Amino acid sequence: SQQGEEDPQALSIQEGENATMNCSYKTSINNLQWYRQNSGRGLVHLILIRSNEREKHSGRLRVTLDTSKKSSSLLITASRAADTASYFCATEETSGSRLTFGEGTQLTVNP
Amino acid sequence: DVKVTQSSRYLVKRTGEKVFLECVQDMDHENMFWYRQDPGLGLRLIYFSYDVKMKEKGDIPEGYSVSREKKERFSLILESASTNQTSMYLCASSFPRRITEAFFGQGTRLTVV
Numbered sequence: 094s095q096q097g098e099e100d101p102q103a104l105s106i107q108e109g110e111n112a113t114m115n116c117s118y119k120t121s122i123n124n125l126q127w128y129r130q131n132s133g134r135g136l137v138h139l140i141l142i143r144s145n146e147r148e149k150h151s152g153r154l155r156v157t158l159d160t161s162k163k164s165s166s167l168l169i170t171a172s173r174a175a176d177t178a179s180y181f182c183a184t185e186e187t188s189g190s191r192l193t194f195g196e197g198t199q200l201t202v203n204p
Numbered sequence: 205d206v207k208v209t210q211s212s213r214y215l216v217k218r219t220g221e222k223v224f225l226e227c228v229q230d231m232d233h234e235n236m237f238w239y240r241q242d243p244g245l246g247l248r249l250i251y252f253s254y255d256v257k258m259k260e261k262g263d264i265p266e267g268y269s270v271s272r273e274k275k276e277r278f279s280l281i282l283e284s285a286s287t288n289q290t291s292m293y294l295c296a297s298s299f300p301r302r303i304t305e306a307f308f309g310q311g312t313r314l315t316v317v
Contacts, residue, residue, distance in 0.1 A: 102244075133292075133313075194243060
């Protein structure tokens with residue numbers, strides 16, 4: 094079964110707006126990571142948040158983590174057409190090296 | 205520049221064939237992973253390896269096996285390819301239990317006819 098579940102499955106916004114994607118997971122984790130995938134390509138790492146952190150920023154990205162609710166959110170501010178891609182959360186479980194991904198959110202940013 | 209290289213970008217095989225997908229990383233990572241990606245299902249973990257000759261089943265290992273004879277190379281084997289194994293296959297590598305990300309190959313789109 095999938096460890097992470099993203100919400101929404103698809104999101105369509107206008108350039109300049111903010112995009113928020115959510116991720117829920119089931120087990121105890123060392124860290125949670127967000128990745129981006131352009132159509133038909135491999136995944137590229139965006140940001141990592143440790144289990145003892147609550148919020149992290151990187152450029153236009155803001156990630157929050159709530160371990161009590163087993164959930165995370167990714168906020169992309171001032172979106173651009175080039176942000177159009179699929180976004181995945183992934184969790185590294187405390188039980189070992191396993192890295193498990195969710196189903197992803199397809200973000201479309203309209204110019 | 206860190207690199208994970210998958211041997212083929214596109215592959216077409218016949219039902220019943222034995223198929224080898226190769227992945228090589230140049231970052232001296234202990235962990236290596238094989239995922240398959242299907243529309244609406246995200247990335248599903250097939251197998252992963254945390255050291256040479258060590259492997260663990262992921263969520264969907266049926267119909268697959270793996271080989272890790274050298275640290276830099278992790279092979280995914282489809283023992284007898286079937287049409288339901290038509291998919292995008294992604295390889296990744298990482299350091300274990302460190303606060304670093306996984307690096308992905310470009311993917312192999314396998315079609316079984």
